[in-house]
Amino acid sequence: MSIFNADDPKLGDAFSCDAIEHLIIPSSREIGNFAVRRALPTARRRMVGPFIFFDRMGPSIIESGSGLDVAPHPHIGLSTVTYLFDGQIRHRDSLGSEMVIRPGDVNLMTAGRGIVHSERSPEEDRTHPLELSGLQTWVALPEAHEEDAPSFSHTGDKELPRYSGDGIDLNLVIGRFGGLKSPVPMLSETIYADLHLSAGASFPFDPQWEERALYILEGAVEIAGDVFGPEQLLIFRPEDAISLKAGPQGVRVMIFGGDSMGSKRHTWWNFVSSSKERIEQAKEEWKTGRFDIVPGDEEDFVPLPE
Incomplete structure (x- = not known):
């Protein structure tokens, strides 16, 4: 959904917790009645x-008669991970995939050498006010897989591994944690x-x-005596042990991370690559119509930014 021209996120106020490397206040942009907060990347x-x-x-809340309409647009060198809390989005892509993602499901679209997709509210949802809430993240591909064939995977809510106990409820969206392994296919x-x-x-x-990092969705979390509230991204220093403690109303967060990619990634619009030249090539391919079309959504597209 990078077609939303969100402003760069800002660093937050000073804090005393030495384990936190960055506190980021996401930028927010209203697109019609739809709010998007961008937490990464930052300067x-x-x-x-x-x-x-x-x-x-x-x-x-998107008003009745309207909906989310992200027209066909291209990607290279990344996987998009879409995870919803409320509402529905119909995904279509140039592989011919079509899937309505619902709360708790995971859509993983791996662009590799190139894919085009659209994201729209289903027609049946446009007859009434539509609540929409969720996350979309991009995962950069390892250099050895940047030019892989594109692919699409959908994993239902009930397929995700869960842990519950001692006041903890955890749904593993992708990756591994505490002996759990998500079935969503990942390359890192x-x-x-x-x-x-x-x-x-x-x-x-x-x-x-x-x-490692966490994004606070609801409630407040205490870390080493400091308290942090909703819509903040905390990035932790390497190797420090971290303990999260929920505030009096509880807390909901997304935790995420992994090992460093080991090499720089360049980003322009919807393109990610270890090579600036490859991004220039992708720009020219989209501008001249050399990407594939999206079956069922052939009439519309997002033009290359000027």
Whole structure:
């Protein structure tokens, strides 16, 4: 959903917790009645593990007769991970995939050498006010897989592994955690989990991964005596043991990360690559119509930005 021209996120106020490397206040942009907060990338921190893009979609109410309409647009060198809390989005892509993603499901679209997709509210949802809330992240591909054939995978809510106990409820979206492994196919080791903590419950976020972060969705979390509220991204220093403690109303966060990619990634619009030349090639291919079309959504497209 990078067609939303969100402003760069900003660093937050100073804080005393030494374990936190960056506190990021996501930029927010209203697109019609739809709010998008962009937490990554920032000028000072481009990636967390393989995660190169983090958008908080909503929560918003889209008025009756309208809907989300992201016209066909291209990607290279990344996987998009779409995870909803409320509402529905119909995904179509140039492979011929068509899928309505619902709350708790995971859509993984791996662009590789190139794919085109659209994201729209289903027609049947446009007859009434539509609540829409969720996340879309981009995961950069390892260099060896940047030019792989594109692919699409859908994983239903009931297929995701879960842990529940001691005030902790965790849904593992992608990657591995605490003996759990998500069935969503990934090309790099990572963690991406939806974590609920009941009031006063604690959760250890150990340095199993070189780079770790969390995004606060609801409630407040205490870390080493500091308290942080909703719609903030916390990026932790490597190797420090972290303990999260829920505030009096509980807390819901997304935890994510992985090892460093080991090489720089360049980003322009919807394109990610270790090569600037490859991005220039992709720009020319989209401009001259050499990407594939999206069956069922052939009439519309997002033009290359000027």
